[in-house]
Amino acid sequence: MSSNRRDFLKKAGFLSAAAISLPALNNEAFAATSFNMxxxxxxxxxxxxxxxxxxxxxGPGAVDRLSYIEGTEIVALCDRHADRVDKAQTILTGKGLKEAKSYSGDSGWEKLLKEEEIDLVYICTPWEFHAPMSIAAMKAGAHVACEVPIGLTVKECWEVVKVSEATKKHCMMLENCCYDFFEMLTLNMTRQGMFGELIHAEGAYIHDLLDLNFNSKNGYDNMWRLRENIKMNGNLYPTHGLGPIAQCLNINSGDRMTHLVAMQTADFMMGETAREMAAKDSFYQEFVGKKYRGNMDTTLIKTEKGKTMMLQHDVTSPRPYSRLHLLSGTKGFAQKYPKEGIAFGHSFIKEEEMKSLYEKYTPQLIKYIGEQAKQVGGHGGMDFMMDWRLIDCLRNGLPIDQPVYEGASWSVIVPLSCESVAKNSRTVSIPDFTNGNWKVNKPHDITLIGGGTTGIRPKVSKDQSKQLKVD
Known part of the structure; x- marks a missing residue:
């Protein structure tokens, strides 16, 4: 751990016993769960x-989306860079909403947590700050919605879980892909038994980010994402593919992931790109000679009930975008990317039959808010459905769709895949963050509106919808 990282964590109270004392970070101590979230x-x-x-x-997209949801007030905005805060304020004022309180600087977020009365902290920072900020926010008395992943180490994932249980504050990892249209359709079909019993599932995040990761002007602040590809050698972004298939397999609510193996190619592109960039611009010299993670990581996971999952991660190869979503059951099959398809035998059903399935199995949530979500945007609308659903649950006193155990178990694949790769693809055990409660937890049905209760009814006016764009 670098001295800067250690100093930051000390400041955040992450390594101190302030506010809430937690047991020693080992499996035996964590086995005594006092509360099930x-x-x-x-x-x-x-x-x-x-x-x-x-x-x-x-962050700016989140500010925009949240501003459309009834029963919300954005009371504070924070970023290291003050100009970004000022720019985000215009999103609010441009809609006739009052400005939020502004915070900036490296410790601005800590001051924010001390000074503001907050119900929900929405975290969109670089990965290394996710767990410390989530923990501090819950200790400060707020629920948390945090971008993926929720933690980068096994220890961080455990501590996020324990603080959520101790404070009784929700900590939802913002896995937006669980709210995409085909993923929710297949979840509903799975719950209705259309695929029989699921046997195997696959998910992926294959996205050529090579240019963006090396973009010093319009890329990630201080090249943080490129630095993560140097520090960690494994599947760094598993949750987009894993979240939707884990819900279909009832992971943490009827089954659990027990162990994994990960295999990874060597790096064939990032090191070479660093050398090419440095030859043109001395700024990139510090990135020359580093050991980068490989192009493709393939991780295999086994569940307690004998089912399997395959995850893939590649953000450097020049290939088409794919968030593979594949479900294979005893009665049927579904796959998304390169195109959506469903089969109940040797071949995919025809387009008219697909339309019929959409009409019959499109979830209530999509029927209710889907068109407005497309207007507001956020990856075609799934971001808005995720935000709307979270606010709906908080306002109506409902269980959230993705409690802290989801974020922890999906995120822990990051460090565990790194461990397996480092051990020449040896098997690595996956912690049970529910501490056995997966046997009694009931699956959440994120496809319903308010779990069957009356939800809030946000509307996008005709005048507003003319100005909205879909991502």
Whole structure:
């Protein structure tokens, strides 16, 4: 651990015993879970006061989406860079909403947590800050919505879980792909038994980010994502592919992931790109000679009930985008990327039959809010459905769709895949963050509106919708 990272964590209270003392970070100590956050109903919040921390790549979009949801007020905005905060303020004022309180600088987020009355902290910062900020926010009395992943180490994932249980504050990792249209369709079909019993599932994040990761002007602040590809050698971004298939397999609510093996190619592109960039611009000299993670990581996972999952991660190769979503059951099959398809035998069903399945199995949530979500945007609407659904649950006193155990178990694949790769693809055990409660937890049905209760009814006016763009 670098001295800068250690100093930061000390400042955040992550390594101190302040506010909430936690047991020693080992499996034996964690076995004594005092509270199960699965299905937990927090007190209703009529108006959800929100602070958004991190206004670089993802934060401004979150500010925009949240501003459309009834029963919300963005009370604070924070980023290291003051100009980003100022720019985000214009999103609010441009819609006739009042400015939020502004915070900036390296410790601005800590000051924010001390000074503001907040119900929900929405975190969109670089990965290394996710766990410390989530923990500090829950200790400060707020629920948390955090971009992926929720933690980068096994220790961080455990501590996020324990603080959520101790404070009884929700900590939802913002896995937006669980709310995409085909993923929700297949989840509903799975729950209705259309595929029989699922046997195997696959997910992926294959996205050529090579140019963006090496973009010093319009890329990630201080090249942080490139630096993560130097520090860690494994599947660094598993949750987009894993989240939707884990829900279909009832992971943490009827089954659990027990162990994995990961195999990875060597790096064939990032090191060479660093050398090419440095030859043109001395700025890139510090990235020359580093050992980068490989192009493609393939991780295989086994569950307690004998089912398997395959995850893939490649953000450097020049190939088409793919967030593979594949379900294979005893009665049927579904796959997304390169195109959507469903089969109940040797070949995919025809287009008219697909339309019929969409009409019959499109979830209530999509029927209710899907068209407005497309207008507001955020990866075609799935971001807005995710945000709307979270606010709906907080306002109506409902269990959230993705409690802390989901974020922890999906994120822990990052360090465990790195461990397996480092050990020449040896088997690595996956912790049970539910501490056995997966046997009794009931699956959450994220396809319903308010779990069958009356939800809030946000509307995008005709005048507004003319100005909205879909991502």
């Amino acid at each position: 699965w299905g937990y109903v927090a007190p209703k919040i009529d108006k959800v006061r929100i602070a958004v921390i991190g206004l670089g790549m993802r």
